[in-house]
Amino acid sequence: MTTRRKFLGSTAVFAAAAISTDALAQVVAGKGQFGASGLVGNLQGPTQSTVIPTSFKEAPQLAELVKAGKLPPVAQRLPAEPMVIKPLESVGKYGGTWRRAFIGPSDGENGNRIMASDKLLFWDFTGSKIVPSVAKSFDISADGRVTTLHLRKGMKWSDGAPFTADDFVFWFEDIYGNKDIVPAPIADMAAGGKAGKVVKVNETTVQFVFENPYFLFPSMIAGDTLIGGGQSVQQSSARSYGAYAPAHYLKQFLPKYSSEAEVSTKAKAAGFDTWVRHLHVKKDWQLNPEIPTLGPWRTTRPINTPTWVMERNPYYYVVDTDGAQLPYIDTIVMTLAENIEVANLRAMAGEYDLQERHMDLAKLPVILENRERGKYDVHLDLAYNGADTTLHVNMDYRADPLIGKLLGTADFRRALSMGIDREQLNETFWLGLATPGSTAPAEAMPENPGPEWRNKWSTLDIAAGNKMLDGLGLSKKDSDGYRLRPDNGKRLVIELLAVKAFMDWPKHAEMIAQHWRKIGIYGDVKESERGLAFQRMLSGDHQLFVWTNGGTELLYLYPSWALPTDVSNGAYGVEHAKWYASGGTHGTKPSDPHMVRALELFRGAAGQQEAERHKTAQEIWKIMIDQQFHIGICGQSPALMGVRLASRRLANIPGRTCIAQHCRTPGSAHPESWFYKA
Secondary structure, three states: OOOHHHHHHHOHHHHOOOOOHHHHHHHHOOOOOHHHOOOOOOEOOOEEEOOOOOOOEOOHHHHHHHHOOOOOOHHHHOOOOOEEEEOOOOOOOOOOEEEEEEOOOOOOHHHHOOOHHHOOEEEOOOOOOEEEOOEEEEEEOOOOOEEEEEEOOOOEOOOOOEOOOHHHHHHHHHHHOOOOOOOOOOHHHEEOOEEOEEEEEEOOEEEEEOOOOOOOHHHHHHOOOOOOOOHHHHOOOOOOOOOOOOHHHHHHHOHHHOOHHHHHHHHHHOOOOOHHHHHHHHOOOOOOOOOOOOOOEEEEEOOOOOEEEEEEOOOOOEEEOOOEEOOOOOEEEEEEOOOHHHHHHHHHOOOOOEEOOOOOHHHHHHHHHOHHHHOEEEEEOOEOOOOOOEEEEOOOOOOOHHHHHHHOOHHHHHHHHHOOOHHHHHHHHOOOOOEEOOOOOOOOOOOOOOHHHHOOOOOOOHHHHHHHHHHOOOOOEOOOOOEEOOOOOOEOEEEEEEOEOOOEHHHHHHHHHHHHHHHOOEEEEEEOOHHHHHHHHHOOOOOEEEEOOOOOOOOOOOHHHOOOOOOOOOOOOHHHHHHHHOOOOOOOOOOOHHHHHHHHHHHHHOOOOHHHHHHHHHHHHHHHHHHOOEEEOEEOOOOOOOEEEEEOOEEOOOOEOOEOHHHOOOHHHOHHHOEEOO
16 A cells, blocks of 8 residues: 555655645644544534514615615615524624636536525535525425425515515426426426426415425425525526526516517527527526526626626625625625636635635645645535545446446446555545545435445455456456457457546546556546536446535435436436436436336435435445445545635634535535625
């Protein structure tokens, strides 16, 4: 095994940085765990208060607009019952520009997460309790078939138009219900395979009604799901989900409210070949500054420019305990970084005020060394998902029948997994401090299948891997020791599609390919830009995709990196996802009975109470790990959005935040409650 000392001494990125022993010691103190570093604080965050202030305050620039008659007074802009946030440390003061990095038009999640309070319900800062958000409250019927949301009376969109139950009906009937926009239904809007519906009770009450019990539904609309992710994430990047939409604005782009000829003419005048493509851009808050939103800030300069700019929403529905309308910070300016390396260098130079996205764990010692020069603090936020790096297997690969057959064979996948030296990968890319193993969530999570499943098929065993591959009829090799295809005698090549994103996954893939030489497998690493890689996935044109399994720590709320349930994610076969989401009316049923069984269990869990759901999830995890539908490498670390640099000028910054997909990091820490001390 490569020792940590040897690794650090031989790696160029560290050699050039003159790292002190003290800085590294903070990371590797104790038993070599992140938790012993002194950089992992307690989970913290703001809380909600039920006491509504009797008077309200607003940002100075908004007060000037009120004075000039260009904006109604703050009390008229807020709902009758605004959400009240008790800040982590103290009430803040207005002003300032949050400087931050993004890496291009495909980095929309960078902003979506900051806007996460546009979700109907949310999770508290611990990630364990559902709390109000856009909806002031909810209830679910005793039989689990009806979930009722109670909206905030007088709440408004960012342009001042009323936000009501009509916006839910509009989304359900005219966006989600239009097959030109959403060709296939989503599983989130069905229970027991039966589609649900949205019903307006009155202006501030909306119901989601299902034929079968759906006790999971409140968690779904609080999670990062297609139904509950909120407008910012679910109506950007050509998605059309999220349960509500600004009817008063979007009707002008729909044929139903004029004619197909008229909206097509508008689309062509704007440079689009169809009205649907035009609509996708018009409803995308990242691209269209005119779209009304509910989040704390709104785009004023779009993401497809070198500087993505967001300014405060004057109608934001949240106040602090003193009645000050949030957010405190005026503006967010995201500056384009050419790549992750540039983003990290700028962060260490103090050019960003708070940055966790794209921060490279491998550079942690250098980041620590530069704290005083950059005037920032470093926080490590540990994730609960099983694998920061995962090989996602396309179970419906058709371009090459032999490769498709092998990828669909459990022993082939198991052999690939046992041919990986996770300890070396851990030492090289996680400073030796992650947890190697399968994709199973952390043992602290209620859906963890048991400690023995961490290493199932997920430890280095070259002899066993070779024996499995020989048993599959792949015993013949070329002069370099690589296995030959039984159909044509040529070298067997397995492609790993990788993106340099939250981690340097192409480098991970290259090391894995080197490991596979010992089991006679030639791994061909294809590095791709993120957007192009996802396009390949959606076309089914990938074999193994190297990415995280983030979000699967709560399987039901974000299953798309574990099971083919999401039509916008083709990791395991987009046709399989269409089959699942449509209840079998679209797409292709998986040929693997174990995958079918896992999907059946997953579908049935929606009607179960919480304790039973956890047991079902554990059974699903056992199937997925035994079958190695996804091959885990290392995880339960701060590698993905858990290395957090915070300017010492900022206040109300948590010592540790919840790194989980349903928490929408950093969303559950409510960035609108952060402020500049000076």
